[in-house]
Amino acid sequence: MSATWRDSNQVQLLINGEDYFPSVFQAINDAREEVLLETFIIFEDKVGQQLQQVLIDAARRGVRVEVLVDGYGTADLSSDFLQALVEVGVHLQAFDPSPKLLGMRTNLFRRMHRKILVIDGETAFVGGINYSADHLADFGPMAKQDYAVRVRGPIVADLHRASLQLLDETSRVRRNPTPWRSRSAPIEADSAQASMLLCIRDNHEHQRDIEQHYLIAIRSARERVVIANAYFFPGYRLLRAIRNAARRGVKVTLILQGMPDLPLVLLCSRLLYNYLLRDGVVIHEYCERPLHGKVALIDDQWSTIGSSNLDPLSLALNLEANLIIRDRKLNERLHEHLLGLAQAHCKAVTLQRVLRGYWWRAPLIFLTFHFLRRFPAIVGWLPAHSPKLIPMVPTPEAPPGAPAPLDQAKHP
Incomplete structure (x- = not known):
């Protein structure tokens, strides 16, 4: 459970898609150098299409855009959707995708469930909200109630480093972490002096970190x-x-x-x-x-x-990320x-x-x-999943608008 508390951070609570999506899309629109995005789900609905457009606009400005999705949660993006991103230089990867069996997804366990966005090493978002219209009230009775935070300050360097580490797990191309800078105006914060700790769960060195922090806090309540x-x-x-x-x-x-x-x-x-x-x-x-x-x-x-539920999947199998504040x-x-x-x-x-x-x-x-x-x-009796990232690229022979199979070429 090796993590460091970071002091003097700005934090803004974001409730539901009505708070979250406008803030995220504006931050991507303002990006100058780099966008790192991790999410479990992108759906090809009005939210996913707006996300696609701001990522395309950022890439056209020369911003480096890296997107990591889960191969189970985001399995049905069309070839057209992917092509529009790839052709402007967005680097898309899927975590542990598997082909369907009899039309059913089979890779149910050990998902990449984190929801992290880091912009220019300055601003970051962490929470449980996916990029889908069911996080908006106008979706109807089944619209989800959910939360995230927008942060600025020293904690952003930890989030940046965690995202790059996951992106680099299967790549020999190492990236230099961008240090946190303070060039942008402060965010509309609920607090400007928050102490924060990034708590991740993986299947290697941090298998019980999130559970342990819950235990410590509840036992001392x-x-x-x-x-x-x-x-x-x-x-x-x-x-x-x-x-x-x-x-x-x-x-x-x-x-x-x-x-x-x-x-x-x-x-x-x-x-x-x-x-x-x-x-x-x-x-x-x-x-x-x-x-x-x-x-x-x-x-x-x-x-x-953060992204971690209190259930067996989140606490013992998935890749998760929570901020302790x-x-x-x-x-x-x-x-x-x-x-x-x-x-x-x-x-x-x-x-x-x-x-x-x-x-x-x-x-x-x-x-x-x-x-x-x-x-x-x-x-755990099943073969363990080590991080396996596969580029998401449109398949040329897929008919327009059809779900795109993933290119099976792997990073070296």
């Missing part, structure tokens, strides 16, 4: 713990830390999905309710629309925002927002409701919990 998480099925250590915090008088509040995009998610989370509620944990199910956020706050200073102003703004969600758009979960029919569900809960606990180890 004195007043409040608030966790808003889309896919909530943590391991026993985190569950026990959450329960023990409530037992010692900390006000522990969980905001979880009540209207999930994946129904199985709700079922899995509800398997844990009895264990938590009986010791005083307060659970709200967010029912206005799907919750996609991955945020938490402890007491009045500690917060985290110590700042009273950001913590308070996030707390007020989450409290508003809980009061206005959530349904409280009671122990009485959970215990209804518990006698026949108890064996299922026991078996499912222990299976999911051991799920990462089971997946």
